Amino acid sequence: MAFNILIVDDSMTVRKVIEKTLRMADIPLGDVFHASNGQQGLDALASNWIDLVFADINMPVMTGVEMIQKMAEDGVTKSIPVVVVSTEGSATRIEELKDHGVAAYIRKPFKAEQFSTVVHEILGTTHA
Amino acid sequence: MPDLNTPPLSQVFCDVLENVGFMFGDPVEKSDLPAEQANCMRAIISYRGPMSGTLTLLAARAIADELIENVLGLDPDDEEAEQAAADAIGELMNVTLGQLLTTVAGEEPVFDLSPPSVDRQIDPAEWAQMIQDAETRGVLVDDAPVLLKFTTNAAA
Numbered sequence: 001m002a003f004n005i006l007i008v009d010d011s012m013t014v015r016k017v018i019e020k021t022l023r024m025a026d027i028p029l030g031d032v033f034h035a036s037n038g039q040q041g042l043d044a045l046a047s048n049w050i051d052l053v054f055a056d057i058n059m060p061v062m063t064g065v066e067m068i069q070k071m072a073e074d075g076v077t078k079s080i081p082v083v084v085v086s087t088e089g090s091a092t093r094i095e096e097l098k099d100h101g102v103a104a105y106i107r108k109p110f111k112a113e114q115f116s117t118v119v120h121e122i123l124g125t126t127h128a
Numbered sequence: 129m130p131d132l133n134t135p136p137l138s139q140v141f142c143d144v145l146e147n148v149g150f151m152f153g154d155p156v157e158k159s160d161l162p163a164e165q166a167n168c169m170r171a172i173i174s175y176r177g178p179m180s181g182t183l184t185l186l187a188a189r190a191i192a193d194e195l196i197e198n199v200l201g202l203d204p205d206d207e208e209a210e211q212a213a214a215d216a217i218g219e220l221m222n223v224t225l226g227q228l229l230t231t232v233a234g235e236e237p238v239f240d241l242s243p244p245s246v247d248r249q250i251d252p253a254e255w256a257q258m259i260q261d262a263e264t265r266g267v268l269v270d271d272a273p274v275l276l277k278f279t280t281n282a283a284a
Contacts, residue, residue: 010243011219013212016200058222058241087226091235108223109147 002030003123004049008041008064009056009085014108018054018085018115025116027125038062042070045077052123057086057093068100081122085110136231137278138265141185144224145269149195149216153269158259161266161273165255169213170247171221175229177239181280183225185217186255188272189248192217210248218244228278 005022007015015034022029033048035041039062041055053071055064064084071077081103088094094105104118120126138155145151167189174182192213193204199216202209221244229239258264258275267274 011215011222013196013199013216013219058243060243087223087241088239089226089230089235090238093238096238108226109144 002028003051004030004033006033006035006041006044006048006050006053008035008038008053008059008067010036010059011056012036014056014085021110021112021115022119024112025119027116027119027123038064038067038070041067042077045071045080050077050080052119053080053082054085055082057084057088057097065097065100068097068102072101083118083122136228137276138267140228140231141224141267141274141276144220144227148199148220148223150198151191151194151269153267153274156266156268158264158266158275160268161259161275163256163259164252165273166252168250168252168255169217170250170254171217171244173218173221173225173244174242175225175239176242177229178233178237179280179282181278183221183228184258184275184277184279185221186250186258186275187217187269188274189213190272191269191274194269194272195220214246214248218246 007018009015019032033044035044037059055067057064068082083104083106084097084102085106085108087108089107097105103122106115106118142153142155145153165188169187169189169192171185172182195216196202196209196212200212202212222241225241261277264275264277267276
C-alpha cells in the first residue's frame with residue numbers, strides 16, 4: 001500500500017526537505033502534494049485522497065492551527081493524522097496542538113531518524 | 129531587560145546553521161568583519177507574544193548559495209536558485225528565531241512568528257550602517273560575514 005502525503009509549509013525549502021526525508025525513510029509513498037498555506041492545504045484535502053498531513057504553524061493566509069481546526073470540523077478530514085513540523089518550542093503551544101488531535105509534533109531542525117520513527121509509528125509501517 | 133544578543137544570538141545562529149545547512153559558523157568580533165560588504169542579502173522576521181520584536185540578518189550572498197547547495201542540491205546558476213536562496217535564508221531565520229525565543233524566554237510562552245521577509249540584494253550602505261549598531265553581532269561562515277540583530281520589547 002502506498003500512502004498519499006500532503007506537506008503544508010510556506011517554505012519551499014522545508015517542503016522539499018520533508019519530501020526527501022520521507023523518500024529516504026523507506027516509506028511506501030504514493031502522491032506527495034505540496035501546499036504553501038493552510039487554505040491551500042484544505043483545497044488539496046478537498047480534492048485528493050490524503051493519508052497523512054505535515055503542517056507548519058506560522059503561515060500566511062491561514063495558519064496551521066486554523067487548518068487543523070477546520071479539518072477537525074469536517075467528517076472526512078478529521079480522521080487524517082496531522083504531524084506538526086515547526087520551529088516552535090513552546091510547551092503550551094504543543095499541548096494546545098495535542099488538544100486539537102495532532103498526532104505528533106516535530107521541532108525544526110529535525111533529524112531524519114527522528115522523523116522516520118514518528119512517521120512509521122503513525123502509518124503502522126515497518127521501520128527499516 | 130537583559131542583553132539578549134550575547135551569548136545566545138550568535139551561538140544559536142551557528143548551531144542552527146550547522147543543523148539545517150551543514151555549515152559551520154563562528155561568532156566573531158565585529159572588528160573581524162569587513163566594514164563594507166557588496167552582494168549582500170537581508171532577512172527580517174518578527175515575533176509577538178509576552179514580548180515582541182524582530183530578528184534581522186545581513187549576510188553575504190555566498191552563504192545562501194552554499195545553503196541551497198547543501199540542503200536542496202541546487203547550483204547557484206540553476207534557474208530556481210534565486211528564489212530558493214531567499215526561501216532557504218528565510219527558513220534559516222525562522223528556525224533561528226524559534227530556537228532563540230526558547231533560549232531566552234523558556235518553553236512556556238507562546239509566540240507568533242511572521243513569515244520572513246527577504247531582500248536578495250541590498251544597498252551596501254545598509255551593511256556599513258548595521259555593523260556600527262552596538263546591538264549587532266557578527267558571525268563568520270568560512271570567510272563569508274554575517275550580521276545579526278535581535279530586538280525585543282517587554283510588552284507585546
